[in-house]
Each structure stands twice: as C-alpha cells, then as structure tokens.
Amino acid sequence: MSANPLQLTFLGSGTSMGVPTIGCRCGVCTSPDPRDKRMRTSVLLSRNGQHVLIDTTPDFRTQALRAGIQRLEAVLLTHGHADHIMGFDDLRPLSIVQKRPMPVYGNAQTFDIVRRAFAYAFDAKPKVSSVPSVLLKEINGPFELLGVKITPIPLEHGEMQVLGFRFGGAAYLTDFNAVPESSMSMLQDLDDLVLDALRDTPHPMHQTVEQALELAAKLKPKRAWFTHIAHDLGHAETNERLKRLGRGNIQLAYDGLQLDVATGTLARSSPAQAFDARVAGFAVFDSAEKWREFYGARKRGSILAIGNFDGIHLGHQAILKQAVELAAKTGSVATALTFEPSPLKVLRPESAPKRISTAEQRLEWFRAVDVESAVVLPFTIELSKLAPQEFVERILVRELQVRAVLVGENFRFGHKQAGDTSRLRELGRAHGFEVITLSPVSAHGEVVSSTVIRREIAAGDVTQAGRLLGRPYVLTGEIVRGTGTGRKFTFPTLNLKPEQELLPASGVYITRTMLRGELKSRRSVTNIGVRPTFNGTTLTIETHLLDFREEISPRRIELRFWKRLRSEKRFSGPDELRAQIARDIRSANRFFTLLREFRVLRLSD
Ligand SMILES: [Zn+2]
Ligand SMILES: [Zn+2]
Ligand SMILES: [Zn+2]
Helix, strand or coil, rough: CCCEEEEEEEECCCCCCCCCCCCCCCCCCCCCCHHHHHHCCEEEEEEEEEEEEEECCCCCCHHHHHHHCCCEEEEEECCCCCCHHHHHHHHHHHHHHHHCCCEECCCCCHHHHHHHHHHHHCCCCCCCCCCCEEEECCCCCCEEECEEEEEEEEEEEECEEEEEEEEEEEEEECCCCCCHHEEEEHCCCCCEEEEEECCCCCCCCCCCCCHHHHHHHHCCEEEEEEEEEECCHHHHHHHHHHHCCCCCCCCCCCCCCEEEEECCCCCCCHHHHHCCCEEECEEEEEEEEHHHHHCCCCCCCCCEEEECCCCCCCHHHHHHHHHHHHHHHHHCCCEEEEEECHHHHHCCHHHCCCCCHHHHHHHHHHCCCCCEEEEEEECCCHHCCCCCCHHHHHHHHHHHCEEEEEEEECCCCCCCHHCCHHHHHHHHHHHCCCEEEEECCEEEECCCCCHHHHHHHHHCCCHHHHHHHCCCCCEEEECCCCCCCCHHHHCCEEEECHHHCCCCCEEEEEEEECCCCCCEEEEEEEEEEEEEEHHCCCCEEEEECCCCCCCCCEEEEEEEEEEEECCCCCCCCEEEEHHHHHHHHHHHHHHHHHHHHHHCCCCCC
C-alpha cells in the first residue's frame, strides 16, 4: 500500500519578536520580499483533510485565518515560551465548533506554564465559550495522530528541555541550542529536517547558521530548512550564501512554504502490543500496580469509570465522557477499569453472554472518547474472592489513587457481588473519594444495555443495535479462502473469519467494508449463513463489494452492519440466487443513496 503523504505547512518561521520587528528599520524588516515577513514559528501538519497544529503562537489567529483552518485534530506544544503558546486562547472558536475539548500534547513543564498563563481555563468554574476547552495530554513516548507515528525528540533550549517531533521522513526542531546524543539516533535517514537557525551571532538558547550547518552535516538529511529566523538574515541573500557554500540542499523556510512528507504505513497494533503501549494520551496497564508506578510518580490520581464495557454503547459512552470531563477539570487521569476475561466467564462460564466486542476494539473506543488510560485487570478466582472493602481499599484506593468513581446504577462488586452502589458510597466517604452513579440511557425507545444490544444483533436487527451503540455494529477479522462457489456461480465475495463471539442472525445485510490500509469504507452486501443453495453446512460470512471488481489480497477487514435485507433462503439454483443477489445489490445502492441524501443517521462513515 502506498501511504498518503503528510503535508507540512509553515505558518510562521520568525523568531520570538517576529520579522519585521516593531520599531526596526533594518534592511530585512523593511524588505519588500514577502519571504522576509515572518510570523512566530509554527507549522501545520495535514493529511486526508485533517490537521494538527504545532505551537499556538501570538500570531495564531492570523495564521489560522490565512491557512483556512476550520478544525484541528490536536495541538502539539514544543515548549512554554511566550512566542509558542500565547495564541492558546484562540483555540476557543475551534473547540466551540468541534463541540469537544481540544487534545493538547506537551511535556509536564510546558503544561505547568500553560496552566499558570491561562489559569482561567483550568479553574473548576463552570465554563461556556469564554475559555478554551482543552484536554492536556502529557507526552511520554511516541504517539499517533492523523494515522502517523509522532516521535517526540528531546532537545536542549538553554536550561529548558523542549520537544522536537519526528513524523515519517521529516523532523521539526524549533528552539534549541543542542541535541542530546540520545536524540541523534532518532534523526537518522531524514528527507526533511526543519531546524533552528536564529542568526550568525551566537545565542545561549538558539543555534547560529554555522551550528545549524554543522548539525545538518552530521545528520545528512536530504534537505534541511532553517526556521525561528531573526531579522539578521535576509531570505534571498542567505539562500545565496548557502548555495555558495555548496549547501544548496539547505534553505531558509518561509511562511506559507509547504512540504510533502512520506509517512510509511502504520501497523495496526495487536491486543498484545496494546497492553505494552505507553502511547502519549493513552496508556494501557494489565495491573493496578503498574498504573501506580506510572502515574504515582507524577502525583496524579484517577477518575475511574468501572465496567465490562462490552460494545462501549451510548450508556458506557456517557459514563466515560463524564469521567473525561471531571478529569480535565481536576487534573486527574480519566481511567477505564475493566476485566479480561469478563467475570462471568470465569465464575459461571455456562451463562456468560457472547461478547459483541473484542479487547482490541474496547481499547480503541476508550481512546476515541479521550480516556487517558485503561487498566485491564486479569479476572481470576483470587480477584473474585476479594470482599467489597478489600477490593476498594487495595485496588481503587492504594493502587489507582482514586478521586472519583463513575458507575452504572446497578454496579455490583466484590466477593459474591456483595457490594452495591450504597456500599461504594460508604467506602468513598471513608476514603475520601466521590461516587457518581449514572442512570441508564434510553435511546430510540429502549434502555441501552449490552444485553438488549446482544438480543437485537442475535435477532438480526443491526439497525437498532447500531442506534444503541452510537455507531454501526462491526465484525473484524482476516479474509480467509472461501469455497470459490461464489466467484464461479454468482458474485465474487470476501470471506471473513470474525474475531467477535456474537454474530448477527443468518441472512443478508447491507454493510460497509473497510479494507485494512484504506481510508474509506466501501459499499457492500453481506450474507451470513450456511449457503443452503449449495448444500453448505458450515456458517460463513461472505461480503460482496458493490463497486470493486479487482482481486483483493488476504488481509484484515472491518464489516459495518447497517440494515438487514432478508433472511437466508434456499433457491432452486445458481440462476435464481444470482437474480436475488442482483436485487439485494439494487436495494443496498438505494439505501446508500438515501442515506447520503438525508443523512438519516449521524453515524460516521
Ligand atoms: Zn521561540
Ligand atoms: Zn529589523
Ligand atoms: Zn523558546
């Protein structure tokens, strides 16, 4: 698969006072060359119509208007100097439009400064549109945005440790005077290196042109671009000078310059890998002790949402969102506490319901609602024997440093399910944490619960299941080799080996199919059943892509179920079956056309 490039746009390339500098009449400050007009240093990363901003400079509003920014997926902050953060308040219109707090990534020191400089945004007072609504996500390792791995690069900026970022073939290093040895290895094999080159006169916190050239000679990127440039350096004459030095692959950046950055493909993490993940903004732990080792050192407590979270339906989402909001207000860690396998599977396997989601999906969805960490406790007989008080004291209080717990009304915990919400409240009073219970959410005439959703799926009503889930019901898995009868007699199909335990009732469904490595799902019709026309006996899940004729190599797919068309029936032979499938395809096409016209459901594509 060829990966879509990432586009890097320079929104600003000037030093802290900008160029022209107020009151200065020097040749560069009065130059008519537009490339000598430098706003404060910032770049925009764009891919597939989505954008991530690096640094909110004092010029951010002007830069955003000039670049036509309407939405941002996230903001990265390199450090807390005024020329990189003072536009923070101008994130307001974006968080209003996007109706959710803006994820902001940075290191602890930067966040300390931001919290002081913009204290009004972080006090716990109720807020509307008058303050920026943000979610601070402390960077502690590589993370992913726009489908691209972003690696933080520690740099020295005077006394300060600041961050540069590497993404695919490019690195963006503004504001530094030295690169620690340990960061050098992360900057090998670059196509484009953007680096600090303030001026020719030495500065304690920035590189000179000479130092920038030395660093470029060591790292040997294909191209290098200077940024954070002072009014000492005129654009045209400095580029001339670099050419004369035989360094024509190095140039000054300028506001509006765009580079295409190769990204490579990003492998989807397996559940096993996910358990080891220490991804910024989302960390997964398989024990409560590990959670404490990680966050205890940072003196942060947890806002805990506890549950099995099978499917992460609208009710679960309400609990998780409230946990995220409360955590943002109090500086705590929004944490989902869940169990693997489900307690029932261990205690009463015969009556344990089939799960509608996999562990990997649940982690993905936790992350999607901006939960900061998940603790997936291995559920054992030993754990099940903890009395309610022991469970709370050992796990919630001692390990997870709990500040508040959010649970559904009928939450039960501890040995023999002896603990209920009133017991939890008592323990909360004794140990100083708040207990918030949420009543069930109702939607489309039904109380949302995993049990109801399982029933709808089993009965084939995937439309109603999707309404209660807040997204279409999905099956994921690998494409496996089918019998080949489909291709021979009717229509070519993809055969899915599903990872989920619970499958929809046999029948024909309108679906959309995401092929791994692609960005848009495709229209499809899916048959679940034993293929009676061909005297089949084993259950298969076969998907026919409506507007795709090529051979598809075996890989992972995701099937999104939108509507049930009919039950499976036996036809007199391939001809009759083919005619029926052609009708199914016409129905599916009509459905998708209507869907597009009326946007009946607000579910994502
Ligand atoms: Zn700066
Ligand atoms: Zn000047
Ligand atoms: Zn700085």
